[in-house]
Amino acid sequence: MAKAVLDALGARFGAAILATSSHHGDDVAIVKRDALADIARFLRDDPAMAFNLPCYCTCVDYLGLDGMAPSAGTVPTGYASRTRGEGAGLPDARFAMIYELRSLVHGHRVRLKVPLMEDDLVVPTLSELWPAFNWLERETYDMYGVSFSGHPDLRRIYMYEEFVGYPLRKDYPKERRQPLVRREWSDE
Amino acid sequence: MGLEIATTKLEDAANWGRKFSLFTYPFVTACCGMEFMSVAAPKYDIARFGAEFPRFSPRQSDLLMIVGTITERQGPVLKRVYDQMAEPKWVIAFGVCASTGGFYQNYSAMPGADQVIPVDVYIPGCPPRPEQVLDAIILLMKRVQEGRGHSQVRHKREQIARAGG
Secondary structure, three states: OOHHHHHHHHHHHHHHEEEEEEEOOEEEEEEOHHHHHHHHHHHHHOOOOOOOEEEEEEEEEOOOOOOOOOOOOOOOOHHHHHOOOOOOOOOOOOEEEEEEEEOOOOOOEEEEEEEEOOOOOEEEOOOOOOOOHHHHHHHHHHHHOOEEEOOOOOOOOOOOOOOOOOOOOOOOOOOOOOOOOOOOHHHO | OHHHHHHHHHHHHHHHHHHOOOOEEEEEOOOHHHHHHHHHOOOOOHHHHOOOOOOOOHHHOOEEEEEOOOEHHHHHHHHHHHHHOOOOOEEEEEOHHHHHOOOOOOOOEOOOHHHOOOOOEEEOOOOOOHHHHHHHHHHHHHHHHHOOOHHHHHHHHHHHHHOOO
């Protein structure tokens, strides 16, 4: 049923849709960042789409994997081997934003993936379209360092202001702690 | 000499009173709180040891129970709560997270509450059984009577320093 969503996206946005897959009704569209705002607005406002429930947004760090590399013609490894048919994308995109949308009107859902390069980690905010994305985008910024252009209040949401770095990136060492306060052990 | 014996005995009497009237401040942050409630409820009944009355103000309590994981972000808060408590005071780390950080080894969890404030008794377990908690309270009562709580020792040390010893 929801394959119609992917077909409509492909028909309307063409080259901005890098790849789609529909595995057991799990509809995924990998889209270009520059078209994300338009696609999101279309998905929300078009009566046949009517995606009125933003389930979540988050980010994935593909460090050490093949990123969203094309799988055609080569032996699929890493990310490409785990999600068959989603190979097309930016060959060395390290990050991917993921948006999960659902329509309570039509009962269908779709997942958007936006490949992002490490040196250009900017994506347009969707919090204007769905206010629920406001805090989720702040969390993604807090944990992965993705910055959202146009976001009304882009601050850390979980970690303290003094915190340096982005803890859910794969290259953040798990032992590294950034204490706010420690005591002197001589007082006992 | 006579005065010293008298003050020592007075301290003993005060400690005897203190150990049977521990007023708890439960600093509950995580799932160990359920076990704390179980200890406080009639089945295990912490009241039998005179510690039945949780005071939710640090200024009215003398036993700080750190129940659950402490994150780095909570460190300043915990320190402040501890500093607000009147002397003499005691601290129990309830559960393995408060004692050592437990199974958390990451950017946010503090490796034990004793990174920030001194702790008298550590209770292992994830979460500890209520019996362990009662055991810890009995152990703490023993220490209170003997004057071996961290703030009692500190106080004694300060007295000696002031006396020029």
